Amino acid sequence: xxxxxxxxxxxxxxxxxxxxxxTDFVRSLDPRGEPEPxxxxxxxxxxxAALRGELRRRGLWTAPPDYVGVVxxxxxxxxxxxxxxxxxxxxxxxxxxxxxAQLQVKPNIDGxxxxxxxxxxxxxxxxxxxxxxxxxxxxxxxxxxxxxxxxLHVLTGDARIRNETVLGFSPDADPxxxxxxxxxxxxxxxxxxxxxxxxxxxxRREAEVVERLRERLADxxxxxxxxxxxxxxxxxxxADVRTRWAALLDHESGEPxxxxxxxxxxxxxxxxxxxxxxxxRQLYRRLVACVLAAIERLDVNEKTRGYLSxxxxxxxxxxxxxxxxxxxxxxxxxxxLLGIPRERLKDFYKTLGxxxxxxxxxxxxxxxxxxxxxxxxxxxxxxxxx
Amino acid sequence: xxRQQRKERPPExxxxxxxxxxxxxxxxxxxxxxxxxxxxxxxxxPADTNPLAGSADVETLASEPAGPLSLRCRFGLWxxxxxxxxxxxxxVLDPDAVARAVAKRAEIEAGEINASPxxxxxxxxxxxxxxxxxxxxxxxxxxSQPALGAERSTRAGILAPSPVSRRRWTSLGNPYALAAAVxxxxxxxxxxxxxxxxxxxxxxxxKRHRSEQELQQERERRSGELRQxxxxxxxxxxxxxxxxxxxxxxxxxxxxxxxxxxxxxxxxRPLVNAPFAYLAPRDPVRGGPDAITLPxxxxxxxxxxxxxxxxxxxxxxxxxxxxxxxxxxxxxTGLHKTGxxxxxxxxxxxxxxxxxxxxxxxxxxxxxxxxxxEYEMRIAEE
Numbered sequence: 096x097x098x099x100x101x102x103x104x105x106x107x108x109x110x111x112x113x114x115x116x117x118t119d120f121v122r123s124l125d126p127r128g129e130p131e132p133x134x135x136x137x138x139x140x141x142x143x144a145a146l147r148g149e150l151r152r153r154g155l156w157t158a159p160p161d162y163v164g165v166v167x168x169x170x171x172x173x174x175x176x177x178x179x180x181x182x183x184x185x186x187x188x189x190x191x192x193x194x195x196a197q198l199q200v201k202p203n204i205d206g207x208x209x210x211x212x213x214x215x216x217x218x219x220x221x222x223x224x225x226x227x228x229x230x231x232x233x234x235x236x237x238x239x240x241x242x243x244x245x246x247l248h249v250l251t252g253d254a255r256i257r258n259e260t261v262l263g264f265s266p267d268a269d270p271x272x273x274x275x276x277x278x279x280x281x282x283x284x285x286x287x288x289x290x291x292x293x294x295x296x297x298x299r300r301e302a303e304v305v306e307r308l309r310e311r312l313a314d315x316x317x318x319x320x321x322x323x324x325x326x327x328x329x330x331x332x333x334a335d336v337r338t339r340w341a342a343l344l345d346h347e348s349g350e351p352x353x354x355x356x357x358x359x360x361x362x363x364x365x366x367x368x369x370x371x372x373x374x375x376r377q378l379y380r381r382l383v384a385c386v387l388a389a390i391e392r393l394d395v396n397e398k399t400r401g402y403l404s405x406x407x408x409x410x411x412x413x414x415x416x417x418x419x420x421x422x423x424x425x426x427x428x429x430x431x432l433l434g435i436p437r438e439r440l441k442d443f444y445k446t447l448g449x450x451x452x453x454x455x456x457x458x459x460x461x462x463x464x465x466x467x468x469x470x471x472x473x474x475x476x477x478x479x480x481x
Numbered sequence: 482x483x484r485q486q487r488k489e490r491p492p493e494x495x496x497x498x499x500x501x502x503x504x505x506x507x508x509x510x511x512x513x514x515x516x517x518x519x520x521x522x523x524x525x526x527p528a529d530t531n532p533l534a535g536s537a538d539v540e541t542l543a544s545e546p547a548g549p550l551s552l553r554c555r556f557g558l559w560x561x562x563x564x565x566x567x568x569x570x571x572x573v574l575d576p577d578a579v580a581r582a583v584a585k586r587a588e589i590e591a592g593e594i595n596a597s598p599x600x601x602x603x604x605x606x607x608x609x610x611x612x613x614x615x616x617x618x619x620x621x622x623x624x625s626q627p628a629l630g631a632e633r634s635t636r637a638g639i640l641a642p643s644p645v646s647r648r649r650w651t652s653l654g655n656p657y658a659l660a661a662a663v664x665x666x667x668x669x670x671x672x673x674x675x676x677x678x679x680x681x682x683x684x685x686x687x688k689r690h691r692s693e694q695e696l697q698q699e700r701e702r703r704s705g706e707l708r709q710x711x712x713x714x715x716x717x718x719x720x721x722x723x724x725x726x727x728x729x730x731x732x733x734x735x736x737x738x739x740x741x742x743x744x745x746x747x748x749x750r751p752l753v754n755a756p757f758a759y760l761a762p763r764d765p766v767r768g769g770p771d772a773i774t775l776p777x778x779x780x781x782x783x784x785x786x787x788x789x790x791x792x793x794x795x796x797x798x799x800x801x802x803x804x805x806x807x808x809x810x811x812x813x814t815g816l817h818k819t820g821x822x823x824x825x826x827x828x829x830x831x832x833x834x835x836x837x838x839x840x841x842x843x844x845x846x847x848x849x850x851x852x853x854x855e856y857e858m859r860i861a862e863e
Contacts, residue, residue, distance in 0.1 A: 189543045190530045193509065193550070196497070196571035200504035207507050211530065217608055218532050235607045255611055298601035373543055380599060387598035 116141045117208040121194045124187070142186070143179050145212045153216060154258050154326065163216060164223035178219075186211045189373075222376065225412045226340060229294050230333045233301065237308040238262065238325065247312065256325055263322035264315075273322040281318070282331035285311045286339065291433045294336065295408035298387075340412075343428045378458060383411055385454035386447065393446075402435045406443050409433055492523055492565040495579045497547055497572045500564065503527075506620040509571055511552055513582050516559060517698060523565065526557040526582060527620055531612055535604040536596035537589055539582045547572035554585040556621040564624075590703075757783045760840065760856040769837075772861040781827045782860075786842055788822045790853035794844030797824055797853070804837035804857065814845060835862045 120138045124130055130138075150156045150171075155163060160174030168174035186208055187194075197204050221228045235256050241247040242254075242262070250270040252260035261270045285308070286293065292304045315323060369379035390403045409429070430437035492498070496512045503510070508527040516522035528550045534540045537555035541548035588594045603609050758773045775782060786799075797816040802809050811832050819825045824842060840856040 189549055192547060192572060193530045196499050196509055197507065199569050199571065200499045200501050210507060214531050214533075221606075232606055236605070239607060255607070298598050298605060301602070301605040377542065384597040384599045391598070 115203055115205060117205045118198070118203050121187070121191065121198065121204060121208075124191060124195075138187075139179060139183065142183060142208075142212070143175060145209055146175065146179060146182055146216070149212050149216050152257070153220065154330075155216075155220065158224075158227075162224040162227065163219040182212060182215050185215045223415060225415050226294060226336060227333050229297070229412075230336055231329055233293055233305055233308055234325075234329050234332060236301075236305045237312065240305060240309050241312050246309075250322060252325075258324075258326035258329070260325045261322060262325060265321065268322040270322055273324045273327070276320065276323050276327045277331075278315070278320075278323065278328050279331040279335070281314060282328070282335050285314075285332065286335050290336065290339065291405060291409065294412060295405045295433070297408060339432065343425060343432065381458050382451070382454050385457065386450050389450040389454065393450075402433075402439065403443055403446060405433050406435060406440075407447055410447070489567060491520075492562055492567070492570070495574045495576060496565070496570050497528060497574060498525075498565045499569050499571055500566075500624065501569075502564070502626075503620045503623050506616050506623075508553075508616065508620050509550075510560075510565075510624070511550075511574060511579075511582065512565070513557065513579055513586065516695065517702065519695070521562045522559045523562050524557055524586070525560050525565075525624075526586075527553045527617055529553070529616070531616075533603045533606060533609045533612060534600060535609055536594050536600040537585065538600070538603075539578065539585050541574065541578045545578060546575045548578075550574075552578070552582045552585075553617050554582050555589055556617045557586055558621060558625050560624060752781070755779065755781060755783055757785065758858060759785050759787065760858060761787045762789045762854045763857050770857045770859050772859040774861045774863050775830055775833070776863050780830055782830060782833060783825065783827050784840075784858070785819075786824045786826075786840070786854060786856060788818065788824060788842065788854055790844070792844060792851075792853065794846050794851075794853070796845040798843045798845050798850060799824070799826060800841045800843070801828075801832075802839050802841070804839045810838065816842075833860050835860050 116138060120130070120134055123134060147156070150163075156171065160166075160168045160171060160178070163174075163178060165174040165177050168177065190211060194204055194207060197207055201207075238247060238256050242249060242256070247262045247264060248266040248268070249256075250261045250263045250266075250268060250273075254260070256262075261273045263270070263273075289304060289307060289311075293308070296304045369375040386407055387404070390400060390407060393400060393403070395403070409432075426440055427437055429435070430440055435443065492512050494512050494514055497509045498512070499509050506527075508529045510525040511528045512523050512525050514524040516524070530549060531551055532549065534551045537553070539552040539554060541550045541552065543549040585594075754776060756773065756775055756779050760770075773782070795817075796814060797818075798812065798814045799816055800809060800812040811828070813826070816824050816826065836859075838858045838860065840858060841852060842854040842856070843850040844853045
C-alpha cells in the first residue's frame, strides 16, 4: 500500500522539503542535559518559520494573536516569540519521548514535528477562539457532507476543505468564476436562522446544525453562484457571528448591563479564561466537561436542559473570547441572542452556578473559576461576568 | 528487575512498541491484554500524540508515564506477540491508563460508550475525522495483515521442491519414461498442489475453528462476568429493598407510637375523686404525718404545700426524697405560689409507692437557692 499520497504526509513533505534539522536535533537531545545552544538556535528559527507558515495557512496571520491564546501582545512579532516558546515545549518537551521512539523505525522525523506544530495550533485555536473555530468546524463539516452527497464538487485545492479550496455546484464549473465573491449578505441571512445553535450546539448534537447549514448552501446556487472559494464564505460567516457577539457588550444606548436580581446569579457562574499552563488548561477542560455532564444528568425537561446547555456554551465561549473582560453583556441581549426567556435567565444562572461549585469541589481547589471580587466590580482583561 | 532484564522480558500489558510495519504512520502500539489461554496473542491499540481525543479514546496526561498520548481503543486488534520486537519497546504505560483503555474497549464492544461531552465534541471535529481516515484506519489495516516473514516462511514450507523428486527426474533415460516421468511429476505437482490446497484449507479451517473457540471462550467469559455482575446487582437491589422495608417499618412503628401518644394526650377528661394532700411545714414537736390513702384508680396526687416563710421568691424548687433511704425520688423547678402562701404540684401516682417521704421546698433567686420549707408525707395503699 502506498501512503506517500496521503494528504498529511504530502503536506509535511512539502514543508519539510527533505530537511533533517529536527531529526538531528532530537537525536542529539539528552533528556538529562541542556541542548547545544547553536543547534537550539537553528531549531528555533526553523520552528518559527513552520509556525508562521501554519498560521498563514490557517488564516490566523492577519487575526489578533488572542485567537491562539497569546494575550497582551499588539503585534505578531512579539506574539510569535511567546507562541514559539510554547510550541517548542509542546513538541520537544512534552512529546520528545514519542519523537525519539519514532526514530527507531524512521530515518527522518521532521515531518512529525511539522505535524505536531499543526496539532499545537489546532488545539490552541479551538481553546482560544472557540467562536471562530466552531463556525469553521460546522461549515467545513457541512461542505464535506455536501461534497459527499454530490451537491458540491471540489474544483481546486485541498479536498479536505481548507480556506483555499474552490467549490462548485457542478464538476464543470469554472474555478475562475469564484474569484472575488462577496458572500456577506448570505452569511448574515444564514446567521439569522442558525444562531445560536451554530455556536452552542456541540458534540453529539452538532450534526443537527451541520445539516441545517448544508441545506443553506443550495441558496448560493439559487442566487446564481456557480463556484466559490471556501475562505470567501467562512470569513464573512465568522465576521458576522463575531459582530453579533460583540454587540452584546455594546451599552451605547444607555441600557443597563444587568437587570435587578440577575446580576447576583450571573456572578456565580463566572468562568475565567485559563492561562497557558498545562495544569490550568486541564482543570478548565475538566470543569467545562463536568458541568456539561451535570446538565445532561439534571432532572429537568428537555427544553430546560437545552436552555441550560446553550447558556453554558455561551458562557464558555465568552470566557475564552477575545473580547473577554471588556464589558458586561446585557441580559436582554443575551436572552435575545440565545433564544432564552429573559425572566428565566436568573434561575438558569443559579443552577449553573450550583453545578459549577459542585464541579469545582469535585476537581481541584485551583481557582480557574472564581466569583467576582467585589460588587459587580469590573475586573482584569481575562475575565467576564455575563 | 534490571534494565537488561526489563529489555529482554516478553511483551506485557502496558508496553509501548513501534512496529516497522506501521513506520509510515506516527503511531506506537500499546499492549493492553494477553489472550486468555494463548499468551502469544496480544491485544494492542494505536497510541499517538495528537491531542484530539474522541469518545472511544483514552488520554494519558503529560504527567503520566509515557504521556501525553491518546490511546485509540476503537482500533485495537489481536496481534501475534512475535511481531513485537523487544528492542523496539519504547516505554511502559501507567497500569491505571491500561485499565482505563481495557474498560474503554469493553464499552466499545458492548456498544455503550461512556465519554466526556468534550470527547464527543472531538468526534465531530473534521480534523479528528481526517486523523482517523489518514492515520489510524490505514495503520490498523496494515497491522491486521499477516506478518510478511510469517507468510513467506509458511509458503516456503509448503512449496519447497522435494530433493527426492529431482533425483527421479534425472534418472529416466527414454521418452516414455520421460513422458511417464513428466506425467508423474505433473500428477505429483497436482497432488502436491492438492495437498497444499487441502493443507491450506485445513489450516484455515483450523484457524477458523480456533478463532471460533476463542470467540466462544470470550463470549462465555463476558457472559459469565455479565451474569456475576447481574447477580451482584440483584443482591444489591434485594439488600437495598430489605433495608428500605426495615426503614419503612420502623417509620410506621414510630408514626403509630406518636399517633397513640397524640390520641392519649388529646383525651382530656375531668378527674373525679382526685386525692389531695395539704402539707404544712414539718413541726418537730408533732409526731409522724397522717397517712394519705390513694384510691386504686387515682393517677395523680395533688399536693398543696403551705409556705410559712414570708420571703418572696420568683421561683421555687421542690425535691422529694424517700424518708428511709434518703434517695431522691423526684425534683422540679419552675414552681410559683398559686395563692399567697401555697405552692401546688400534681404528682404521678407511679412516683409514690406506699412509704414515707420528705419534701424540701427551696426558693430560687439570682441563681441561689434557700430552703423555705420541709414537709413530710406518708402514702398508704387502699
